[in-house]
Amino acid sequence: MHDIRFLREHPEAFDQGLAKRGLEPQSEALLALDERRRALVTELQAGQARRNEASKAIGAAKAKKDEEAAAALMAEVAALKERMPALEAEEKAVGEELEGRLAALPNLPYPDVALGADENDNVFVHERGTVPAFAFAPKEHDAIGPALGLDFETGAAMSGARFTFVRGAAARLHRALGQFMLDTLTGSYGYEECVPPLLVRDEALFGTGQLPKFAEDLFQTTDGRWLIPTAEVSLTNAVREKILSEEELPLRLTALTACFRSEAGAAGRDTRGFIRQHQFEKVEMVSITTPDQSEAEHERMTDAAEDVLTKLGLAFRRMKLCSGDMGFTAARTYDLEVWLPGQDRYREISSCSTCADFQARRMHARYRPEGEKGTRFVHTLNGSGLAVGRTLVAVLENYQQENGAVSVPAVLQPYLGGLTLLEPRG
Structure with a gap:
């Protein structure tokens, strides 16, 4: 399995190592998956934080008898609740695709390994x-x-x-x-x-x-x-x-x-x-x-x-x-x-x-x-x-x-x- 941090920091070296194995460059596609997964994680974290914040605000609005604000907040929480399972499923699918593609790639040869076919x-x-x-x-x-x-x-x-x-x-x-x-x-x-x-x-x-x-x-x-x-x-x-x-x-x-x-x-x-x-x-x-x-x-x-x-x-x-x-x-x-x-x-x-x-x-x-x-x-x-x-x-x-x-x-x-x-x- 490859270190995703190494791939982020050294995409050219990663592709050069795969080239010695006779494989096409993979860094661009893998990094795109990685960026999408990280973006989904960020969106999920932000959504969960907002959901918690809005849930607390509902109680405060009701305490003030502000039913309109409370209703708006409840609608927002409901929308977030409906949206988050889809985000979680997508994040899981993207993560599994990334892990699967990384797992299918061979180890990178050390620099002293000669380039050769057989x-x-x-x-x-x-x-x-x-x-x-x-x-x-x-x-x-x-x-x-x-x-x-x-x-x-x-x-x-x-x-x-x-x-x-x-x-x-x-x-x-x-x-x-x-x-x-x-x-x-x-x-x-x-x-x-x-x-x-x-x-x-x-x-x-x-x-x-x-x-x-x-x-x-x-x-x-x-x-x-x-x-x-x-x-x-x-x-x-x-x-x-x-x-x-x-x-x-x-x-x-x-x-x-x-x-x-x-x-x-x-x-x-x-x-x-x-x-x-x-x-x-x-x-x-x-x-x-x-x-x-x-x-x-x-x-x-x-x-x-x-x-x-x-x-x-x-x-x-x-x-x-x-x-x-x-x-x-x-x-x-x-x-x-x-x-x-x-x-x-x-x-x-x-x-x-x-x-x-x-x-x-x-x-x-x-x-x-x-x-x-x-x-x-x-x-x-x-x-x-x-x-x-x-x-x-x-x-x-x-x-x-x-x-x-x-x-x-x-x-x-x-x-x-x-x-x-x-x-x-x-």
Whole structure:
């Protein structure tokens, strides 16, 4: 949600930010609505004040036996009483239209975000790790996975496309990855582990920006609740409609949850394999900070995701997304892309975004600065630490052997009872 005061004071900057998103100027129309709403509020206040004043004057006129004045005043009060409900209804309608139009607009990119249309315009930041060399032609994960327990056929048979039945060695590796990620984030980075709801109401998804614009990408239950597309929704809404003390911040939360996406906006993409599923698991990081902490927190969060990849021995690169490739709520996003030798390219495995106060305004999440009576909106950040399924894909492809076996990264071996090699079933 956008700050109407910022729009009033900086309409050109507002339109410039929308232009980076590829949108037409909106300030003139929005300010016209704002002015109309404010004028209606002023008229209502003046009408109520006059109604109260006239009501008192009626008693005074009757006390003086001035029936003519009393009648005129009563007629005025009656007219005001008749007029005010229409004014109230109009003010409400104009206010709702203004709020709805503001809610439909994406966050404004930070000044350092490059202008661009899509992923081809993203900016390289750095590269880490060593791309593995193979003495054989490396295979893609969907060729390696079935012998290790990625059962695409059973998943599709029971649930349809983009579902996988994970079993055996692949299931153990999947579990180990999630536990390792949580242990790293809680032990080294101070995130509090959570087990949040997987079903949420409309207002939770509105708060984090998925509703109303992206409803088609979600799954909804028969009772009106929604399956979360990411634990960002549940974790961020933990501070919804709360006023935190400054000493509570930064608040860092993490969770390993199932996530559900209809992928309506991704039709035809990654239909093979385990990359893009309707149901998947992800370790999510959420930080709630003061405005002056959020810049450093964005770097810290992204570093935490990078640390997971580094410890797994995976080569990756950091990209800063251009304005046309960022998510709806983001002011700046870093994507981490892991090297997949089977595909011979980098693929996204984590997105870490700072949303400034955009989500906080939608959630009415505030904090009270120390020594101040007033409150301010918090800043919210979210990131993947990491997508478990995509990390499993990366491990399969980077640690594969020619015979179809997969070496277990050293950091995962304790989670697998010391197992060092995943061997394919005959």
